[in-house]
Amino acid sequence: MIETNGLTKRYGALTALDDLTLSIGAGEVFGFIGPNGAGKTTTMKVLSCLLRADAGSASVCGLDVRTSGDEIRRLIGYMPDFLGLYDDLTVDEYLQFFASAYRIPRARRRGVIEQAMELTDLRDKRDAMVDSLSRGMTQRLGVARVLIHDPKVLLLDEPASGLDPRARIEMRSLLLELARMGKTLMVSSHILSELSEMCTMIGIIERGKLLYCGSIKDAYARTRSLAGAERVAVRLEAEGPGPAAVRTALETDARVVRVVADEETRTLVVEIAAGVHGHHFLIEGLIKSGARIASFQPEDVNLEDAFLKLTTGAIQ
Ligand SMILES: Nc1ncnc2c1ncn2[C@@H]1O[C@H](COP(=O)(O)OP(=O)(O)OP(=O)(O)O)[C@@H](O)[C@H]1O
Numbered sequence: 001m002i003e004t005n006g007l008t009k010r011y012g013a014l015t016a017l018d019d020l021t022l023s024i025g026a027g028e029v030f031g032f033i034g035p036n037g038a039g040k041t042t043t044m045k046v047l048s049c050l051l052r053a054d055a056g057s058a059s060v061c062g063l064d065v066r067t068s069g070d071e072i073r074r075l076i077g078y079m080p081d082f083l084g085l086y087d088d089l090t091v092d093e094y095l096q097f098f099a100s101a102y103r104i105p106r107a108r109r110r111g112v113i114e115q116a117m118e119l120t121d122l123r124d125k126r127d128a129m130v131d132s133l134s135r136g137m138t139q140r141l142g143v144a145r146v147l148i149h150d151p152k153v154l155l156l157d158e159p160a161s162g163l164d165p166r167a168r169i170e171m172r173s174l175l176l177e178l179a180r181m182g183k184t185l186m187v188s189s190h191i192l193s194e195l196s197e198m199c200t201m202i203g204i205i206e207r208g209k210l211l212y213c214g215s216i217k218d219a220y221a222r223t224r225s226l227a228g229a230e231r232v233a234v235r236l237e238a239e240g241p242g243p244a245a246v247r248t249a250l251e252t253d254a255r256v257v258r259v260v261a262d263e264e265t266r267t268l269v270v271e272i273a274a275g276v277h278g279h280h281f282l283i284e285g286l287i288k289s290g291a292r293i294a295s296f297q298p299e300d301v302n303l304e305d306a307f308l309k310l311t312t313g314a315i316q
């Protein structure tokens with residue numbers, strides 16, 4: 001659905017996109033993640049035919065962005081990071097304006113607008129002035145606007161930025177609904193965890209270079225191995241050997257970096273070396289030591305930490 005090949009864009013001496021190659025299939029929800037200035041907006045503008053690349057190629061629905069601008073514009077909905085809103089218009093008038101701009105026949109306009117308002121939960125706000133909407137509503141209006149011409153592909157630039165937790169959850173369920181409707185989505189964000197739950201695929205970009213592109217599952221595995229030592233908290237039952245004895249048994253394993261034992265609470269915190277996958281060896285070691293496990297709690301990997309490691313070029 002979306003393909004780029006060696007895409008490069010320079011602004012003077014600055015290379016905003018550096019040999020960017022990616023491929024997004026139909027029906028995917030692609031999370032485009034990168035810090036400020038990474039090149040997310042630039043990529044989306046090239047795909048929306050608003051900006052010309054200096055080298056490489058890009059296509060949407062098999063159409064070349066350089067030669068098929070008009071057709072592509074009909075097939076995509078691009079929501080920029082900042083919506084140019086219009087004062088003195090109500091929500092309904094605003095959507096009517098875009099419906100006429102997209103040349104939706106007059107007879108169909110009402111239905112299309114009602115559908116877009118329904119999907120984005122804006123029906124109650126149809127008579128509200130656009131500049132009186134909250135940030136969350138404004139972002140939803142931005143989505144409503146790009147749905148008017150029923151595009152196949154949606155390019156949404158930071159739709160969840162500046163939203164409170166509830167509005168973010170609402171935005172996420174709206175995007176999932178769009179995916180269920182069969183649309184292909186490219187959604188940017190600078191926060192990995194904001195998108196990770198809803199994406200089928202992610203791309204991580206920094207300084208114009210794509211550092212990672214693939215399934216979310218592989219990304220987690222990769223970030224996990226980069227996240228450094230992992231910790232597991234183990235609590236022992238009152239019967240059986242105590243924490244100190246168990247610690248001595250566990251410390252012989254090279255995969256165990258450190259064990260902190262607390263006699264009073266009968267707990268152990270076991271630090272596992274970076275890059276070790278799975279906890280089987282640890283459970284086996286515990287059982288071999290005669291320990292009776294009351295609880296076994298691996299600490300969550302800090303995704304944001306791992307993401308920072310990814311984007312400082314730990315992998316290239
Ligand atoms: N019109 C422009 N003229 C000069 N430099 C630009 C222009 N637009 C973008 N840049 C530069 O290109 C780089 C990529 O910018 P871009 O807006 O694509 O990043 P982004 O990933 O969208 O960042 P953000 O998360 O802040 O939105 C940045 O270094 C930016 O300063």
Ligand SMILES: [Mg+2]
Binds near residue numbers: 041042157
């Ligand atoms: Mg941007």
